[in-house]
Amino acid sequence: MRDAVVVVATFRRPEHVRACLQHLAAQTVPAKRIVVVDASPDTLTADVVADFPGVEYRRNDLGAGTLAASRAIGAVDATEEVVAFIDDDAYAEPQWLERLLAAYEPSDVGAVGGRARNGREGEEHDGVDRIGRFLPDGRLTGNFAADPGRTVDVDHMLGANMSVRTRALHEIGGIHDYYPGTCLREDSDLALRVRRAGYRIVYAPDAVVLHVAGDYAKGRRFDLRYRFYGARNHVMLLRTTLGWTDPHLSRYLLSNGARIAAEAVSGVTGWRSKQGVRARLRGVAGGLTRAATDLVGTASGLLAALRPNDRARAVYTGDHP
Numbered sequence: 001m002r003d004a005v006v007v008v009a010t011f012r013r014p015e016h017v018r019a020c021l022q023h024l025a026a027q028t029v030p031a032k033r034i035v036v037v038d039a040s041p042d043t044l045t046a047d048v049v050a051d052f053p054g055v056e057y058r059r060n061d062l063g064a065g066t067l068a069a070s071r072a073i074g075a076v077d078a079t080e081e082v083v084a085f086i087d088d089d090a091y092a093e094p095q096w097l098e099r100l101l102a103a104y105e106p107s108d109v110g111a112v113g114g115r116a117r118n119g120r121e122g123e124e125h126d127g128v129d130r131i132g133r134f135l136p137d138g139r140l141t142g143n144f145a146a147d148p149g150r151t152v153d154v155d156h157m158l159g160a161n162m163s164v165r166t167r168a169l170h171e172i173g174g175i176h177d178y179y180p181g182t183c184l185r186e187d188s189d190l191a192l193r194v195r196r197a198g199y200r201i202v203y204a205p206d207a208v209v210l211h212v213a214g215d216y217a218k219g220r221r222f223d224l225r226y227r228f229y230g231a232r233n234h235v236m237l238l239r240t241t242l243g244w245t246d247p248h249l250s251r252y253l254l255s256n257g258a259r260i261a262a263e264a265v266s267g268v269t270g271w272r273s274k275q276g277v278r279a280r281l282r283g284v285a286g287g288l289t290r291a292a293t294d295l296v297g298t299a300s301g302l303l304a305a306l307r308p309n310d311r312a313r314a315v316y317t318g319d320h321p
Contacts, residue, residue: 007074029098068177068186084163099207110168110199113157114207138252159187177312181229231297239305264291
């Protein structure tokens with residue numbers, strides 16, 4: 001059986017970390033090591049980790065919004081065959097790690113992602129034939145709660161439940177962190193680079209976690225801040241993993257422009273479906289706000305992509321805090 005180190009990156013969620021570690025302690029195949037990397041400005045998480053003998057605690061003094069850097073700190077010295085990443089608010093079922101490791105049986109598999117249940121009715125069927133795809137227009141599909149009933153090849157993974165062969169991680173130069181704010185796309189960055197190195201990525205739906213979605217450091221999930229960083233970080237993903245000349249980037253910018261225009265007029269086109277002047281005006285304002293957020297996020301991503309700043313680079317040069 002292959003061995004693995006499990007890395008848990010966290011920021012100000014001590015009780016989620018406690019539950020996460022309790023689930024990791026109940027695995028049918030235990031991890032060789034468990035490393036918690038904490039970017040919190042307090043010692044509450046360190047106190048929790050102290051209750052779990054053998055679990056290693058590391059600091060990430062870069063603070064909030066540096067999830068990928070935390071993962072790099074946890075994986076930088078890995079000697080195990082596989083590095084598994086799980087979010088602090090993801091609770092692994094007992095056979096989670098065993099099933100992830102089993103999916104590495106073909107030698108050309110470089111990374112394995114697992115299923116993340118969210119507790120929604122019917123989620124196991126949603127998008128079951130469109131899991132983890134990288135589309136020709138540069139967009140990504142998710143559907144990581146779906147259960148196709150078998151292991152399937154995918155293009156990218158969900159960071160809450162993913163793993164990589166350590167050899168492949170070294171070959172691609174480790175983890176990059178170009179993704180501030182809500183940290184969106186840092187998981188896809190890892191996956192796309194593993195694929196470009198010639199490895200397969202597979203989705204193992206029987207490697208399951210319950211993703212309870214803890215509170216964000218700032219704002220709420222799917223708010224305008226989340227939307228801004230989704231647009232900004234997606235441009236950065238395409239630029240840094242594929243380059244300026246790759247057609248996925250140009251196609252994405254063209255199709256995204258059309259989506260922004262459609263969003264801007266969505267309040268007007270949906271005018272008749274709303275009752276009352278106030279509701280209609282809110283619809284118009286909402287469409288314009290969402291379009292403006294997407295536009296500013298995309299422009300910010302293009303500007304940042306001119307000089308990408310990899311905040312995880314110092315981890316590999318030995319200069320990290």
